[in-house]
Amino acid sequence: MKKAGKLSKTTKNDLITYGMVILAYVIVQLLVSTGHVSSLIQGLLVPFCTYAIVAVALNLTVGILGELSLGHAGFMCVGAFASAVFSLAFKQTMPGGPRFLIALLIGAASAALVGFLVGIPVLRLKGDYLAIVTLAFGEIIKNIINALYLGVDSRGVHFTMKDALSLNMEENGLVLIKGAQGVTGTPNDSNFTVGIVLLLITLVIVLNFIHSRTGRAVMAIRDNRIAAESIGINVTKYKLIAFTLSASLAGVAGVLYAHNLSTLNALPKNFGYNMSILILVFVVLGGIGNIRGSIIAAVLLTLLPEVLRGLSDYRMLIYAIVLIAMMIFNWSPNAIFFRKRLRQRLTAGRKTEKEEA
Template sequence: MTRAKRNRLIYNCVTFAVVIIAFIVLQSMIENKTITRALKGQLIPICCWIVMAVSLNLVIGISGELSLGHAGFMSVGAFTGAVISGWLLNAHGMENETLRLVLAIVGGGIAAGIAGVVIGIPVLRLRGDYLAIVTLAFGEIIRNLVNVTYIAVADGHLVFSFLKKNVPEGARMLVDGASGAVKISKISTFTMGFILVLFTLIVVLNLINSRSGRAIKAIRDNRIAAESMGVPVTKYKMMAFVTAAVLAGMAGALYGLNSSTVVPSQFTFNQSINVLVFVVLGGLGNVLGSVISATLLTVLPEVLRAFADYRMLVYAVVLILVMIFTNNPTIRSFADRLIAPVKKLFGGKHSDKGGAQA
């Protein structure tokens, strides 16, 4: 086993271990009823934001493209998931919640994936920051499109229209224009959230460490060199981008079905930037970093509730401090020294740079 391989193995094991241990601890806290209501209520959103951050990291950190519309894919997933779940329940009377949830998540992923392909095909052929601009516009388009979309179940059929008057009287509204998805039956569970996080980690880590992943990273590091080696640039960029879109759609479906209502204005540009902050703070290309930063930054504003109106101010200061500290060479070398024994345990001789950026 080469050193690079060994480091990668350690890194992946640690990533999975962190997630699984966190799940076991939280699950036992729920069983013992020692968990606070505030934390329990945040568990599913945390899972969603972890998946969002890890998938965006695939686009930004691994393939080196800037995407500013990740919340748009989440939005597509959320509304598709809500429609699928509502349709199965109201038109087909499917009572099995777990099955409905799984189908909704899969459906949300597929819908977001299609949106990803539609955007990716023209844009990823270009060089430069076009993806950033197009994804930014995509997020806004989706939001305004949902604002005028009416989807309802009438007599067991799905009715779709851009005008409310076309929806027959007495139909069960699923997506009600600017009201968004309404009267969703909440079926998301923490266990499903955990499974989705694991699924995301397996997909992303395997992709990163595969032949395709190496090609994607080669394109990021030097596009011309990679092209001259015969790597099809558009194909591999599409692979990363669409995978990220599918995962974001899945997270969106889970997120949407966790609330009784979802509004298009929840998935704005600000939300995309929020996910971008998770990724940057966790470290570009660092999957475990994304998991941790998504968790902490979701919980942080809630923990800071004691500061009342000043909490977002404190939040900003904390962000800046974390940025400074994680980039401080003294603190980094100290952290590496802490990690060194763990690496030795796996048989490593030296502790290089640490962080083991896969």
């Protein structure tokens, strides 16, 4: 009996997460249609989804696999550029719906491939070392894409790392990636609805993964590698599976990101290590291993700098202070104890009220 109750408890927890996302979607759509949402916030709706997805993806690596990755902005970058190039190349020849779907698959697959290749050497390392090396790989990816020129004409695909002229294109050829100028003219295929759908798909994949045989093996490795090996779990295989899946979902976030902008550059701001660390902040603030928390933290911390925009120069200062305060409130042992006591007192109060009534 007890077991059945608990099983539905994990399912219930997952359903709450899905419900929370759907509810947020419905509320936002209602507010938008009644004109209660400023254009500033409307412009943030897709980024909310993007960062929520990449935060959930990173939580798979940090919380479930138990390894610190600082390269997820790099995987996002791969997904963004691979899908943007495809969408730009087929902008005239394919209808928007199927084109975006294929772009999504290409973005996820290319990020997965890069994640897999990076994972092979990186997952031999542990802890801080792994974090530093993923950081380095993330920067390499960003810098390669920054220097890449890619074009297509009737003779086929051209690419170079030098400049646009060395592409040797025909007159009517189409330049897809212009080095540091990036990709221009990507069709604007993503919107809030698409973002929410992708976030829900990401959630289904991650939560189902965690509660599957594979997820159990991954968490077993996280909790005790030696014991996991001793019961016959292939450590390398399962680490790679989790890392590749995590990279691939970061790629999905990249696809969403790329199709929300008409110009896509690999800047330090959007795909550099600052971004990787920001994603890690989402995960840590939301709770390592806590998928729902990652979404909430990603949305709050994306919203915060925009809400503080009125403070102009003091914006980042206040942002940092709020971040510190939230971290302490959420995770200091004293604060956790205080919250527990508060909750107990509240529930106790409610009980006595009931009894009195």
